[in-house]
Amino acid sequence: MRIQFILFVCLIGLAGICVMPVSASVADIAQGSTVFVGEEGLVLQPGVLAPNDSQVAWYPSGTTVSGTSVPDITLTIIPSSFDVTPVQFGGRTGAWYSYPNGVAQATPHLAFLVDQPEARVKLWVYPPGGGIGEDGTGYKTIRGVKLGFRMETNLYPIFNRPGVTAGEPGIDIYVDAPGGFTYSSLYDDASTPHSVPITGQHPQTAYAYVPIESGATCVWDTGNAEYNAGDYTFYAYADVNGLKNVVGRVEGDTFTLLATATESPGVTPTPESPDLITGTGTVTLDTTSGGIVQTDTLLNDPEGMAYISMEKGTRALDDKAQRLGTLSMIMVGDPQNIGPSPEGQNPLSTWHISPEGSSFFPSAELGILISDNSLSHNLYWWSESAGKWYVVHAETDDNDGYLKAEITKTGYYMMTYPSGMPTATPTAEPTILPEPTATAEPTASPTSIPTQTPLGFLSVLAGFGACTLLKKR
Incomplete structure (x- = not known):
């Protein structure tokens, strides 16, 4: 009888194991x-x-x-x-x-x-007696100041997935100190200081802070004897589900921890970042490892007849879906070497935008100066795989005389005028590129030519080589 009871208990235990919920995770x-x-x-x-x-x-x-x-x-x-x-x-x-x-x-x-993943980290300054605190960017940091970190990211849905536990990967913050030492935890200002971890953070809102331990008013007490005066750099990695390899290093800032309020850091101030990067023929892009353009960019062709503009925040990727480092633009002399002109159209001017196979998201603006008196003009993009020109939605800006369009791909672009009188019926291919249903890995660039209203420059200054980039409307 006892053996039967033991077997019954074991069976009940096994049944309980079978119905136990499987724990969830960030994945x-x-x-x-x-x-x-x-x-x-x-x-x-x-x-x-x-x-x-x-x-x-x-x-x-x-x-x-x-x-x-x-x-x-x-x-x-x-x-x-x-x-x-x-x-x-x-x-x-x-x-x-x-x-x-x-x-x-x-x-x-x-x-x-x-x-698309986005993240940044800011230094946060807390008042001596504790409180909400404020952004520490540009703050004069003297030994004894109470510090912490604020994370600003759209990755918080990851850490709100059901069942995510504190020990799982997250956002890792690091501090490089004078002498080459890197901190992954910091001493706070509790009566018995805690060593507060700053790695493995799980922000659950778009703006989140490294938690302050009980009995403390900050995460980092710079008055602790551990920390000497000098230059400190903080940064982060989104080290969760492989995002570290895509997002790369999340830049923070470098600041000088002063020994006293009157001490001079004795360093040359960091120059301010430009509001606009310009180039003629080729321009170097200010992009992150994920391809996000960090500075408004304007590229003029060497002839002064066309331009490409990209707004800060545009994602620019090469044919391998990696960050696009440079962008080039030149006029093509004989477009017939590319392929026959679109039916019913006369070519007016053609430009090659490279590197080939690169893409912009959501788009860059292409502007081509109209140099004739035709009543209407069209814009086409050459598909190498299809061997055809495809029409791109473009509009003439009467303020500056440019034909403008939003583009999402590099390659050949041709401005044309109709052979006969303009008609309402287009003579080009549809604006959506035909593509079979994909079951294998597709290419990085979208498969459709944009048809939205193009971006607008309010004006292009005379000379075309020193255009001023305005924000898209």
């Missing part, structure tokens, strides 16, 4: 969750895909998603090992739907949302 994705370009090793939970679906699909902005609408791209995915690769998902942010059964439902089945 577990529920239906409708946000994932970030660059995340690797994600596990899509049941419900992310509609029944009998194994694909997800993305549609351009403004598309009414249904079973009959044609997606821009479809991808076959493995739920147990899902990577949000820059090649497949870079430039395709927003909603991805379960396909094909999911989009055939009355309400399309949202699988997940995709976003």
Whole structure:
């Protein structure tokens, strides 16, 4: 009888183990969750895909998603090992739907949302007696000042995923101190100072702070004997789900910790970053490792007849979906060497924008000076794979006489005028590039030519070589 009781207890225990919930983590994705370009090793939970679906699909902005609408791209995915690769998902942010059964439902089945990762870290200064604190950028930092860090990032949905535990990877902050030592934890101002970790942070809102320990008023007491006067640099890595390799180093700042209030740091002030980077023919781009343009940029062609402008925050990627370091623009002498001119069009001028295969997200602005008296003008982009010219939506800016368009790809661009009188019926190919449903890894650049209203320069100064970049409207 005793043996039977023991066996019964064991069976009950095994049953309990079987029904125990599997713990979730930063890699577990529920239906409708946000994932970030660059995340690797994600596990899509049941419900992310509609029944009998194994694909997800993305549609351009403004598309009414249904079973009959044609997606821009479809991808076959493995739920147990899902990577949000820059090649497949870079430039395709927003909603991805379960396909094909999911989009055939009355309400399309949202699988997940995709976003580009963004993060920065700021020095934060706390008042001596404790309190909310303030931004420490440019603060005169004297030994004894109470400091901390504020994280500003859109990655917080990762750390709000169900079941995320404190010991999982997160955002790692580091401080490089004089003498070459790097701190991953700092002493606070508690009566018995804590060694406060500044790595493994899990911000759960867009603005979050490294937590202050009980009995302290700050994270970093610079008056502690551990810290000498000198130059300190702080920075961070988003070391979660492989994002460290995509986002790279999250820059913070360098500041000088002064021994006394009257002491001079004795260093040359860092020059202010330019508001605008310009170039003729070729320009070096101020981009992060993730390809985000950090400074408004204006590139003029050597002939002074065209320009490309990019606003700060634009993502510029090369053909390998890595950061684009330079951008070039030259006039092409004989466009017939590229391919036959578009039907019913006379070529007026052609430019080559390189490196080939590069992309801009959401777009860059291309402007070409109209140098004739034709009543209307069109703009075309050459598709090497299709061997055709495709029309690009462009409009004439009557204020400065430029034909302007939003572009998302490099390559050849041709401005034309119609052979006969302008008509309402276009003679070019459709604006959407034909592409078969993709089940393999696609190219990094979007497959459609932009059709939005182009960006606007209010004016282009005389000379064209020293144009002033204005913000897009």
